[in-house]
Amino acid sequence: MIVVRELTKRYGSTLALDKLSFEVQPGVVTGFLGPNGAGKSTALRILVSLDHPTSGEALIGNRRYDQIHRPMHEVGAVLDAGAAHPGRTAFHHLESLARSNGIGKARVKAVLEKVGLESVAHKRLGGFSLGMRQRLGIAGALLGDPAVILLDEPVNGLDASGIRWIRSTLRSLAAEGRTVLLSSHLMSEMALTVDHVLIIGRGRLLKATSMEEMRDRFARDVLVRTPRAGELATILTGLGASVTSDGGEELVVVGVDAVTIGGAAAAAAIPLHGLTPRAATLEDVYLELTNDAAEYRAAPEKAA
The missing domain is CATH 3.30.70.980 (YebC, transcriptional regulation domain)
Known part of the structure; x- marks a missing residue:
């Protein structure tokens, strides 16, 4: 389980997270929603120890990420699908990740096949489309067969079949009892994928609810x-x-x-x-809850 307690993060005078608290349960797909600048990426970076909080804590299985030995066996994360050297092949990229966590080549081949990249395993990443890079990132997240999956904007760059694939993949992972947390700006896709939503704004939790409860309440x-x-x-x-x-x-x-x-x-x-x-759709509820937390707003159109 993921537990975030009173998480606060300051960058100088900027308050990115303001005593943010939430839990992510295993067995469901949880969506992490919020407008630009809400603090989603900051919270995810703290969860995988790329940033450190000013105060509070973010725990995965009752431990900080940097306390986990061979973390890929417990946590699979994709925060930036483009974070791979363009001169490497898909196979060598995954092999280097696998080696760092004591994972064999057979597993590299297996995850490449699982995400549909076996035919381009030995092509350099510089020629990969964004959608192919997304698939490669997910392959990396699955390398250690982890119980926890963290994904930031996983459907960016995917075509319709790719989006359907990632949706079914995430739901099957949750059905196996894994903890799945993903952020996205695509409300229509989140409504089809997630079971539970966490909506944040200005670094604070605005709403935590199941999709079923949301449909009934709204x-x-x-x-x-x-x-x-x-x-x-x-x-x-x-x-x-x-x-x-x-x-x-x-x-x-x-x-x-x-x-x-x-x-x-x-x-x-x-x-x-x-x-x-x-x-109300998820988009309706999201916009209503985050209306006061939006960082940027376009000027209203003037009547002709």
Whole structure:
């Protein structure tokens, strides 16, 4: 498990992290979200001992990363997909990482095959696309078969098939009981990939919730289609709901859930042609929570 307690980091007069605390549990994919300058990269760098906190602690399995002997066996991390010498081949890059942690060549070949790079294993990295470098970074993270995976923007540069691949890979790793933490700016992709979200802004935790809880808590309304819209609207209003009609067969209902609406319609023998609960998207919730924490904002467009 990853545990971050009261983590504070100052760079001179700049406060990058402000008593940040959170936990990341095994068996789920956790998304780490926040606007530019929120402190995500700083927190990840402290987790792998590339930076040291001003105060507080960041622990992986009850230890700091720099206290772990042969850390690749316990933690696989990709914070920069481009951090590999362009003159090396993919195989030699991974082999050097493996050797530093007592990992054999057979495992290097295995992870290259796992990420789909076996055909370019002996090509130099200078000719790799960003998507290929992302795959290579993930291969490096998996070298030691670690229980904890940390990834910063893992889908940058990947095409549609690559994005689907990384999504299924992360979910399968979590299903094996591993702890998976990834940051990304792609809200639509995070909504499909993660089970739990940590949203930070200005170095502080703004929200920690499961995707299921978020969908329930930020439910907006229910879209109903019925040929007897007026009659159903009257019934639902009597149940305390707020009902808006388009003048035809559609109703937008707030204040009661889909189960209640379906039950009321059945009791009155009113046919339903559609019953669709609608909730805020992850992007909606993210933007609402981080509105005051955004570091940069474009000026609003002026009316012509």
